[in-house]
Amino acid sequence: MKVGLFIPCYINALYPRVASASYELLVRLGCDVEYPLDQTCCGQPMANAGFEQDARPLAERMNALFARYDYVVAPSASCVVFVREGYPRLLEHREGHACVDSRIWEICEFIHDVVRPERLDARFPHRVSLHNSCHGVRRMGLSSPSELNVPYHSKLRDLLGMVDGIEVREPVRRDECCGFGGMFSVEENAVSCAMGRDKVRDHLSTGAEYITGADASCLMHMQGVIDHEKLPAKTIHIVEILNSHS
Template sequence: MDEVLKEKKIGLFIPCYINAVYPDVGIACYKLLCSLGLDVDYPIDQTCCGQPMANGGYQSKSKHLAERFDKLFKEYDYIVGPSASCVAFVKEFHPQILGRPVHECHSSEHIYDITEFLHDVVKPEKFASKFPHVVSIHNSCHGVRELGLSAPSERTLPYFNKIRALLEKVEGITVKEPSRLDECCGFGGLFSVEEPEVSACMGRDKVNDHIATGAEYITGADSSCLMHMQGVIDREKLPIRTIHFLEILTANL
């Protein structure tokens, strides 16, 4: 790893639902970055990035949160968070909400999903963890199409998958992908509330596609998608579990 990177200041952004429902994912993110010798800080006063309000049609209500977010993280060289959807919202929509060009919106210009930060910036040769299990990667919509974490299936691009590249640095793991590589799981935030029957059907199809790979676990970079699929698994008592990929990368830390 570049020694200059160790001198950079990293602000850890933990989205609301991870803080409230999946704190272990936030802890795993912090532990992993520290284990790589990086200078990581968690701004204790951070709040929501504003995505729920904006997605619900009340974008103006998210402006004060976007302003607060930008101010809170302005001193950091990198802002890193374990949620593709929240990171994509900050990157793509904060400048518009704040009425600023991208280069004047610090949060938008400096934020990274943990996947792209590890893969594109840190570039570790390997991880210390061991995970002797078969996993199937869930490529979430925001990660694929807004952050470029993998090649979207609807475009004729050479195959790449940054989550897979990172997982393959873990000892003992076997990595699979479903036949429909980046088909939506049906969560979609408010979509799952407004169209529950369609959402549940999409989730069931997606989980069965993962099961067909022979995997023991479904893994990915978005806890929201994993939460939705775990709900299907629990209700129907299906023979598979979900796990955030950061929990795999930190399995022995």
């Protein structure tokens, strides 16, 4: 399978180690991976700010850049959801295999549902608290929403269960929003920070050393709370754990 790795702009700028871990993990799992060097933002920030049509040139660029790959994989649920749901509105005269919105996957979703490994050669001897991001839960099905009367499942937890030495916990309010929400954190920063503090406290109640999840934006928001209040925890993206040998 030919995989094109899409790295969202904020991960490229702030968390390049997540990008490297994503590439290394997919290669270790047997994927033929390429990272197109000319990629840029998918357009989500403009759309979230109410200027979706301004994202059209970026959608056209991304659609062309990733046209030759069987799968497009990204370590960000929110960006993947925007491409899947926003690009059909933005792109016109699309045909068959060239439609990137039909071939893009969040990396944990891709590993869990497509690659389906029986084991991972990874070790992370720490207690972690699992963070479920809103896009991942309610737009992508990475876990089951707590408001639905259905048996609980979590693709992230399934993957973490393949890591040697790890102890996985989940907070009491396991899929409550951390308060980031993209533009929400800018326009309603006081509410956003209050939600972030509540969420971090909920995670710390598990006794975890690390908070992990699949969206670097949520982890960045919570790390800001941790740093500001000097709390005894760290955040780490799930791909760094799945790719870990420590």
